[in-house]
Amino acid sequence: MEAAERISVTFATNDNKVVQADKGANLLRVSIREKGGVPFKCGGGLCGTCRCHIDVGIEHADKVKPKELKHLTQEDLDAGYRMACQTFVSGDVTISWVKK
């Protein structure tokens, strides 16, 4: 079996910690597994806690989910904000968030 393509995720708010993940990985799951530090509560698109900013690589994020629209305005989305638990990435990204 071919190894899954790997990408890197940089957690800017966590001293620019860089970790590797499979292409198509869920941002929050990567953060939890690698101790990236993105805040979260529900993990299911309900609480809004995992709001983060894609500093670099927004083009690698998949399409915005309906659940995200409950927490993010169009302006937020245009500015590069996403809900980590609802976002899957297909290439390198750098993300930041407001420390809670």
Ligand code: FES
């Ligand atoms: S962790 Fe609750 S919305 Fe993402």
